[in-house]
Amino acid sequence: MIILHPGFLTTIQDRGRYGFQKYGVLTNGAMDPFALRVANILVGNEPDEAAMEITLQGPSIEFTEDVNLAVCGASLSPTLNEQPFPEWRRVFAKSGSHLSFGKSLAGCRAYLAVHGGFDVPIVMGSKSTYLRAGFGGFSGRALQKGDTINVCTLSFGQQSKRNWYVNPAIFPSYSSHPIARVVRGPDFERFATESGQHFLSRSFLISPQSDRMGYRLNGPTLKLTEWPDKLSSAVTLGTIQLPSDGNPIILMADRQTMGGYPCIAQVIGVDIPVLAQLKPGDKLRFQEISLEEAQNLWREQERNLQILRQAVLFKEV
Amino acid sequence: MAGYLQGTVYPFGEAAVVIQFGEKIDENINRLVRSFGRYVEQCKIPGMIEQVPAFTTVTVFYDVQKSSYSEMERLLLYLLASFEPDATDEERIIEVPVCYGGEFGPDLSHVALCHGLTEDSVIRIHIEPLYTVYAVGFSPGFPYLGGLSDKITTPRRASPRLNISAGSVGIAGAQTGIYPLATPGGWQLIGRTPLNLFHPDENPPSLFQAGDRIKFVPISMDTWKELKGLQAR
Numbered sequence: 001m002i003i004l005h006p007g008f009l010t011t012i013q014d015r016g017r018y019g020f021q022k023y024g025v026l027t028n029g030a031m032d033p034f035a036l037r038v039a040n041i042l043v044g045n046e047p048d049e050a051a052m053e054i055t056l057q058g059p060s061i062e063f064t065e066d067v068n069l070a071v072c073g074a075s076l077s078p079t080l081n082e083q084p085f086p087e088w089r090r091v092f093a094k095s096g097s098h099l100s101f102g103k104s105l106a107g108c109r110a111y112l113a114v115h116g117g118f119d120v121p122i123v124m125g126s127k128s129t130y131l132r133a134g135f136g137g138f139s140g141r142a143l144q145k146g147d148t149i150n151v152c153t154l155s156f157g158q159q160s161k162r163n164w165y166v167n168p169a170i171f172p173s174y175s176s177h178p179i180a181r182v183v184r185g186p187d188f189e190r191f192a193t194e195s196g197q198h199f200l201s202r203s204f205l206i207s208p209q210s211d212r213m214g215y216r217l218n219g220p221t222l223k224l225t226e227w228p229d230k231l232s233s234a235v236t237l238g239t240i241q242l243p244s245d246g247n248p249i250i251l252m253a254d255r256q257t258m259g260g261y262p263c264i265a266q267v268i269g270v271d272i273p274v275l276a277q278l279k280p281g282d283k284l285r286f287q288e289i290s291l292e293e294a295q296n297l298w299r300e301q302e303r304n305l306q307i308l309r310q311a312v313l314f315k316e317v
Numbered sequence: 318m319a320g321y322l323q324g325t326v327y328p329f330g331e332a333a334v335v336i337q338f339g340e341k342i343d344e345n346i347n348r349l350v351r352s353f354g355r356y357v358e359q360c361k362i363p364g365m366i367e368q369v370p371a372f373t374t375v376t377v378f379y380d381v382q383k384s385s386y387s388e389m390e391r392l393l394l395y396l397l398a399s400f401e402p403d404a405t406d407e408e409r410i411i412e413v414p415v416c417y418g419g420e421f422g423p424d425l426s427h428v429a430l431c432h433g434l435t436e437d438s439v440i441r442i443h444i445e446p447l448y449t450v451y452a453v454g455f456s457p458g459f460p461y462l463g464g465l466s467d468k469i470t471t472p473r474r475a476s477p478r479l480n481i482s483a484g485s486v487g488i489a490g491a492q493t494g495i496y497p498l499a500t501p502g503g504w505q506l507i508g509r510t511p512l513n514l515f516h517p518d519e520n521p522p523s524l525f526q527a528g529d530r531i532k533f534v535p536i537s538m539d540t541w542k543e544l545k546g547l548q549a550r
Contacts, residue, residue, distance in 0.1 A: 018367060020367075020522060022367065022368065022369045022370060022453065022454075023515075023522050024454045024455060026457070123518070124522060133457055133498055185329070185330070231342065231371065231372040232455070232461060233335070233372070233374045234329075234335075234369035234374070234454070236330045236333050236378070238330060239330065256455050257369065257454040257455065258454035266329070266330030266331065268330075268331055291331055292386075298331065298332075298381045
């Protein structure tokens with residue numbers, strides 16, 4: 001395929017680069033892993049395969065061969081040869097077709113998966129793009145006008161025209177004003193009493209200083225009873241840090257591997273996709289749940305995705 | 318020997334668990350951290366994805382599909398009880414050539430001025446110790462170094478530079494280090510190394526690993542260019 005227009009920020013991302021964090025190598029990967037995996041499942045790929053992560057304003061692409069594709073995630077008004085087509089469905093595009101995007105209606109990031117996946121080099125086990133370091137994905141950078149990208153060929157799954165749809169009941173609770181569920185972090189106990197209550201009840205605004213690295217929040221200034229001199233330690237996706245200015249930061253896909261700020265809580269895995277769809281100006285609230293509940297919710301989502309995958313694979317034969 | 322049971326284990330989010338061995342920058346604690354991290358890797362705990370050692374902690378990331386926090390805690394406590402730290406640590410000493418001052422060290426004179434020293438004295442004090450790499454993180458290949466002399470600890474610049482070249486050697490407070498990638502930053506830059514700290518195509522991809530010792534070695538600009546040319550090949 002040829003990129004006629006790259007859109008706002010379009011990068012190749014798979015599930016992420018794991019196993020090298022002890023060398024300081026970030027995980028990167030899709031901000032919304034749910035949408036990534038469903039898009040891949042719908043076109044018959046491995047769920048963690050690389051897709052195109054599209055941000056707000058989508059690209060314009062000309063296909064130079066027949067493709068089975070799916071667009072999942074934000075509602076960015078995709079069209080094929082100027083005809084709108086539905087997201088969260090597999091769609092067949094003949095060679096010579098033009099894929100384009102229009103108005104951004106809801107959410108922030110969408111994923112374009114094609115049957116076979118994108119043919120970019122695997123670096124340290126992953127096809128994800130590490131923008132700051134300039135490697136991975138498509139030449140370590142965002143897509144530009146004129147780029148040509150090849151699709152890998154898969155051995156199964158001919159150009160089936162069967163249209164799959166996804167039961168909305170298994171979706172994350174996407175919203176522009178969501179409640180993000182969290183588990184307590186090791187420094188939660190340090191909250192000054194009022195601040196702890198504010199953290200779990202008040203609204204926080206996604207500030208303009210928010211991107212793939214992390215979301216800086218504006219809201220009630222939060223205070224700890226003491227700010228410990230923390231030694232740098234590993235952080236995770238969804239870790240919420242509290243620097244001394246009192247404005248929390250949620251760490252996202254391009255977070256650095258270590259941090260020294262107090263960690264007050266972590267957003268649970270099944271709500272990371274919800275966060276991925278937020279834009280500056282959106283608001284969120286936090287709700288605490290137990291570690292066990294968080295793990296049960298994750299396993300339930302995994303089961304749902306497995307069932308979807310089995311259904312797609314089974315019916316293909 | 319029963320082994321050391323001096324680590325505390327606690328959850329970090331729903332998909333990671335931390336084993337903490339202490340609370341300060343200490344070589345013995347750090348040795349324990351690295352040793353236990355390697356041990357956990359060798360034991361191949363079911364569901365474990367990777368472990369990340371830091372100053373006093375080992376963080377183990379795991380797959381919630383394949384395990385649970387209570388299971389990970391149980392296994393890690395068991396390992397702590399059976400763990401015997403390595404008698405000898407394989408400590409590599411890595412020489413890091415640095416061209417100090419001039420265009421590579423625009424803040425060298427400032428550091429000298431802050432402490433009433435000559436630039437040469439600052440360089441002498443900087444190269445004297447054998448530094449320990451406590452952890453690698455923050456940026457790929459970035460070494461957290463311990464051992465900077467307090468004769469040259471200097472606060473960060475009031476306003477950061479927008480772009481610091483890769484290989485820049487700097488001082489920020491009581492820390493000294495080397496930027497593996499070009500990034501913005503507020504460090505006081507005193508020199509630059511021609512070494513490449515990070516190779517994505519190699520295994521391991523990072524030049525430094527936790528536990529390494531670093532010796533800075535001053536070189537001339539000509540030698541810098543020569544070594545840089547060799548690196549490029």
